[in-house]
Amino acid sequence: AKTILSGIQPSGLLTIGNYLGAMQHFVRLQDEADCYFCIVDYHAITLPQDPQELKENIRRLAALYLAVGLDPQKVTLFVQSDVPEHTELGWIMICQSHMGELERMTQYKDKSKKLKSIPVGLFTYPALQAADILLYQATHVPVGEDQKQHIELTRDLAERFNHRYGEVFVIPEPMIASFGARIMSLDDPTTKMSKSNPNENSYISMLDEPKVIEKKIKRAVTDSGHEIRFDPEEKAAISNLMTIYGQFTGQTMEEVEQHFKGCGYGQFKKELAEVVIDSLRPIQEKYREIYPSSELDRVLEEGAQKAREKAQQTLAKVKQALGVGLK
Numbered sequence: 436a437k438t439i440l441s442g443i444q445p446s447g448l449l450t451i452g453n454y455l456g457a458m459q460h461f462v463r464l465q466d467e468a469d470c471y472f473c474i475v476d477y478h479a480i481t482l483p484q485d486p487q488e489l490k491e492n493i494r495r496l497a498a499l500y501l502a503v504g505l506d507p508q509k510v511t512l513f514v515q516s517d518v519p520e521h522t523e524l525g526w527i528m529i530c531q532s533h534m535g536e537l538e539r540m541t542q543y544k545d546k547s548k549k550l551k552s553i554p555v556g557l558f559t560y561p562a563l564q565a566a567d568i569l570l571y572q573a574t575h576v577p578v579g580e581d582q583k584q585h586i587e588l589t590r591d592l593a594e595r596f597n598h599r600y601g602e603v604f605v606i607p608e609p610m611i612a613s614f615g616a617r618i619m620s621l622d623d624p625t626t627k628m629s630k631s632n633p634n635e636n637s638y639i640s641m642l643d644e645p646k647v648i649e650k651k652i653k654r655a656v657t658d659s660g661h662e663i664r665f666d667p668e669e670k671a672a673i674s675n676l677m678t679i680y681g682q683f684t685g686q687t688m689e690e691v692e693q694h695f696k697g698c699g700y701g702q703f704k705k706e707l708a709e710v711v712i713d714s715l716r717p718i719q720e721k722y723r724e725i726y727p728s729s730e731l732d733r734v735l736e737e738g739a740q741k742a743r744e745k746a747q748q749t750l751a752k753v754k755q756a757l758g759v760g761l762k
């Protein structure tokens with residue numbers, strides 16, 4: 436049977452990139468596999484967070500997981516810091532990691548190059564992510580394209596551990612959609628859309644109001660020319676917007692091209708805004724019901740309990756294999 440783990444950082448408001456690249460797939464997977472979905476707050480603090488905002492973002496993210504259709508009867512939904520085994524195994528995985536392999540991580544390079552002084556946690560974060568996955572003996576990890584390198588590192592660390600100390604870990608596989616797994620920024624089609632981008636116009640949040648969505652899409656950069664044609668090399672900006680349109684409507688790029696034949700950018704953007712607004716509306720409505728409910732607290736408490744049982748089993752095996760501890 437498949438076991439799935441995936442996490443999202445409460446480092447801002449979820450974007451449609453997070454939705455299209457990751458979250459939309461979770462809903463389908465809940466009927467096919469044993470699923471663990473995690474709110475990775477210890478990853479979020481690799482960069483400074485305002486404490487109150489962080490708390491709020493954790494709750495928002497939890498409510499969104501349920502609002503998109505995850506059923507707490509089927510999946511285990513929990514907050515990473517509620518399960519202390521993550522940081523414990525995280526340390527152990529740091530000890531399996533080499534400087535060189537962590538230095539090669541492109542996310543580390545991207546995020547650190549903007550900083551004057553680099554927090555060590557930003558560097559070691561992929562080892563904690565490996566721990567998140569390995570604790571649940573996940574066979575598959577559904578993520579966006581940007582996380583592929585981290586899953587490969589997780590595999591290397593798990594194989595290295597198994598080789599040194601005996602077969603403890605299941606080797607996980609990345610699960611990346613062939614299309615829509617990399618949504619680009621609205622203001623720059625060469626960088627990935629990210630919720631931690633300080634420029635709010637670079638992304639559409641899943642909780643943006645219709646007016647805001649309209650405005651952001653209107654402002655989105657386009658390419659020279661006027662055709663709606665899918666060509667990621669020559670027309671990166673329009674191709675990104677077409678990908679978003681295609682993902683929300685279930686249309687192929689040929690169908691989208693056909694649909695907008697003879698139309699200009701203005702008409703295309705108007706219809707795109709409508710599609711995004713209509714797709715997010717039911718999620719936003721459910722979200723508003725779930726966010727204030729005490730049911731949400733109960734789901735997270737039960738989720739943490741269930742996750743902990745599994746995590747404790749794996750960690751006990753790891754410690755036994757390593758030779759640490761009294762028993």
Ligand code: ATP
Nearest residue numbers: 444446452456457578579616617618628629630631
């Ligand atoms: P941050 O800027 O804080 O890193 P993020 O937007 O990159 O935030 P993460 O919490 O790091 O979000 O990632 C959550 C999930 O969303 C991961 O599976 C990741 O691969 C996926 N994801 C993130 N950005 C995109 C994107 N632009 N397109 C598709 N999938 C994405």
Ligand code: MG
Nearest residue numbers: 444542581629
């Ligand atoms: Mg990220």
